Amino acid sequence: MSTPRRRITMATTWLDGCSGCHMSLLDIDERLVALARDVDIVYSPLVDAKQLPDSVDVGLIEGSVSTEEDLHKARLFRQHCRFLISLGDCAVCGNVPGMRNFFPLDAVLDRAYRENVQRNPQVPTEGVPRLLELVQPVHGVVDVDLFVPGCPPPADAIWHVLSELIAGRTPDPLQVTRFGK
């Protein structure tokens, strides 16, 4: 009997995104079973672990960097993940969250918390991270090893990328997905 392959550790997080990329990851359906044979998901909104381990093989980031907490998480993932993937258009190009960049931050906050409320207009400051002036794609704040565009990237594309990585090859995501897919 051959020795079992070392299991690959994987961490995922979502920053300013809709969680759709994570839903698309779950949409690989029964292939999740195959994935679980080779991969340990050690930290993710999909699992219970609260602490990112010191060293992780593959990190997946969904969402753009819009708040101080997003910035912290992106840096933490870069620090602890050997191979970092920008998953989906928000992470890759800012996408919908990035559309607030066309307005000054104060105008955005005013529209959301002052102009359109009927009672007690105020910008929340407690228990929520401060918004950054500019929404950035992940590679705007840390180095990224692989970009997987798509809104969301189709489940087949995510499966392709992960299975290629598991097999030790570098995938070419543009063969299976594109901006806005």
Place this chain on the structure above:
Amino acid sequence: MMKQATASQIRVVTLKINDRDVTAREDETILQVARENGIRIPSLCYVEGLSVWGACRLCMVEFAGDHRLVAACSTRAAEGMEVLTHTDRLRRYRRMIVELLFAERNHVCAVCVSNGRCELQNLATECGVDHVRVPYRTAVYHVDASHDWFRVDHNRCVLCTRCVRVCDEIEGAHTWDLMGRGMNCQVITDLHKPWGESKSCTGCGKCVQLCPTGALVRHGTSAGEMERDADFLPYLSRMRHAE
């Protein structure tokens, strides 16, 4: 449109494209010869049937042993040419051109009416643009929805001038033109009047059919719903230019 020679004067030239021998009429451009031979050269502003603009620079090619780059759409085929269409340098430049187009205005594919049918989006995939390496400009351009049937979203415009050329050369109305320079350049209707107030626009919609992105669209289209049909152009172009 480049003038074509009359049949009696036409000479045939032989050249190489990517080491493949091809023949061409001497009044054809490198881009036309490449297309006839099934060799894909990326392009954006070029449209068969309209005059050559040569602005997007995506169809740049180089010649073996010569460092200069030329636009394939505006360079005639000539005897003995050795054209290279996909060298590492050309791939690098094309990728950067597409990235700069994405960074210049607002091109958020996911919420665009042309999502899935956009030439810029397809060029990104073709040229290997999986992310944009330069910062986005995030400048705000306006949307003119004053026309009864169409609207123009300058945020999505890549200044290919297809609308300007088809309106002038095929419809004969010349409603569209260009205004301003550099990043202030934009397409305008009449003398920068709202499209809906244009006296010259016939409402034919040819500009909308030729727009490569989500800049010119029909009213009532939502994300991914804008379909185009540019099949009219070769026929009308032949009729307009027939002797």
